[in-house]
Amino acid sequence: MVERSPEISNKQVYRDYEIEKKYEAGIVLFGNEIKSLRAGEVSLKGSFVKVDGEELFVQNMHITPYDFTREEQDPLRLKKLLLHRSEIRQIRVKLNERGYALLPLKIFFHRGYAKVELGLGKGKKFYDKRADIKKKEVNRDIAREIGRRR
Numbered sequence: 001m002v003e004r005s006p007e008i009s010n011k012q013v014y015r016d017y018e019i020e021k022k023y024e025a026g027i028v029l030f031g032n033e034i035k036s037l038r039a040g041e042v043s044l045k046g047s048f049v050k051v052d053g054e055e056l057f058v059q060n061m062h063i064t065p066y067d068f069t070r071e072e073q074d075p076l077r078l079k080k081l082l083l084h085r086s087e088i089r090q091i092r093v094k095l096n097e098r099g100y101a102l103l104p105l106k107i108f109f110h111r112g113y114a115k116v117e118l119g120l121g122k123g124k125k126f127y128d129k130r131a132d133i134k135k136k137e138v139n140r141d142i143a144r145e146i147g148r149r150r
Contacts, residue, residue: 025081056081104117
C-alpha cells in the first residue's frame, strides 16, 4: 500500500482574495521540517510571500517542530522559495500595484519534493464577499430543488 503525503491548503485565501494567477514553487526546508510536513503538521494561516530583491520568502508559515529529534528549529523562520527569475520579475511588477498580494494556497509533494502553490491575488471588498456568499446560497438552493424533483 502506497502512503500518500498530505496536501495542506489555505482555504481562507479564496474567501479574502480574488486569485488571478497561480505559480508552483519549490521550497527550501531542513530534514526535520520535511518530516513534519509529511506528517501534516503545518499551518498556512496568516502566511504570505515577500519579495526581497531576486528572491521570494514565505513568512508566518508555521511548521511544528518534529518530535523525534534533538535539533531545535524556529517554527516561523523564513523559508526560501525557488522560482524562475522571469516569474519573480512578473510577480514583483504586479505586487507594486495597489491591492495585490502573493499568498501560499497549498503545500503538496511532487516526485518527492515539497512544492508550494502560490496565488497572486487582489483583496476582495466586503461587498464582494457578500455577493459570493449569496451566489453560493443560490446555487445550493438550486441543487437542492433538482435533487427533490428526481
